[in-house]
């Protein structure tokens with residue numbers, strides 16, 4: 079028999095909207111700082127309707143932009159801390175090869191970010207990782223620190239520690255309305271909550287959601303096809319579970335990049351995807367008909383026949399996921415330009431998972447009015463002119 083229900087608590091120090099990886103890590107840091115925190119999620123957990131689901135994400139030190147490569151040492155440390163706190167393995171070191179033409183500016187910037195790097199030509203790459211074929215003149219830069227984060231497990235772990243530190247997570251509760259003010263009032267499908275501080279980490283829903291606060295952020299949700307490709311002969315081609323992750327830079331046939339991860343989610347199936355997708359509305363993403371042409375799949379098939387000849391050239395499993403892109407593909411981590419007690423974390427542009435421990439820390443610092451641990455200029459809302467509606 080169910081216990082008699084307690085009257086629902088309605089006031090908190092901080093409310094966080096959206097329990098994806100960014101909101102969950104933000105809540106994790108707040109709870110560790112002894113802030114009485116409410117984390118609200120519209121769907122019942124776990125769910126696969128946002129950006130943080132699935133079993134695998136790449137983590138790497140190599141980054142073309144310094145603002146991210148500077149954060150990576152701390153991010154690796156915080157992931158290890160979460161592993162220790164929960165007694166769970168969240169990371170497998172596999173290495174990552176960046177593939178591209180020598181001298182390509184982003185490839186060079188990644189090399190510099192590594193400090194110690196290793197550059198392999200086609201023959202050296204084939205010897206080290208026999209599943210890969212480079213095209214004539216291309217090179218591979220090896221980031222040996224890189225690997226795979228177990229995404230679903232990581233999300234659960236961050237939420238578990240949050241709760242252990244006294245945090246309240248309410249799922250299946252969609253936020254309908256926010257009333258700004260010195261105390262922010264948040265109305266959900268199940269209740270009304272108040273707090274002096276609010277953090278919005280609503281993933282692909284953020285753009286439409288913050289319009290009620292007079293903000294027009296340039297956030298574009300993209301529907302991403304997540305494809306898994308079968309090894310022709312399981313275990314024989316130096317692919318599968320022993321493969322490193324990879325990422326292409328500066329390839330003319332895929333200017334946005336193609337990336338891959340070893341077989342982790344499904345035995346014998348490597349994840350190889352295009353770092354791009356089609357504009358969508360997160361509420362309507364399933365309305366694309368199955369007969370819609372999929373140029374991404376053709377690009378991937380052709381890439382696989384040239385670079386990964388040990389894989390079949392038609393995907394064995396296809397899933398979907400959402401990116402939320404900004405025009406420059408840098409994150410938005412900032413206070414609302416008019417309501418400084420409302421902080422927004424959004425626009426993770428398909429590369430935010432690995433950095434979530436640091437993103438959560440920064441959003442926590444911003445909302446508590448502390449000096450952020452990193453330079454926040456690359457993430458400021460003010461880099462986009464005209465975002466504040468005339469009504470405010």
Ligand SMILES: Cc1cc2nc3c(=O)[nH]c(=O)nc-3n(C[C@H](O)[C@H](O)[C@H](O)COP(=O)(O)OP(=O)(O)OC[C@H]3O[C@@H](n4cnc5c(N)ncnc54)[C@H](O)[C@@H]3O)c2cc1C
Nearest residue numbers: 096098099100120128129130136253281399426430431432
């Ligand atoms: C296919 C794919 C591959 C990727 N690969 C990598 C990778 O290799 N490495 C890497 O670092 N990153 C990668 N990323 C990016 C990374 O996964 C995302 O940056 C990250 O998951 C974004 O998390 P989020 O918390 O912002 O969004 P989400 O996980 O979508 O969380 C937002 C949450 O807010 C909730 N919400 C929205 N509106 C409301 C509301 N009104 N009320 C209550 N709740 C609400 C949503 O339901 C959702 O759960 C990849 C992403 C995809 C899709």
Ligand SMILES: O=C(O)[C@@H]1CCCCN1
Nearest residue numbers: 136325337353428429430
């Ligand atoms: O963040 C990453 O490392 C990868 C790069 C390729 C696209 C998906 N995200």
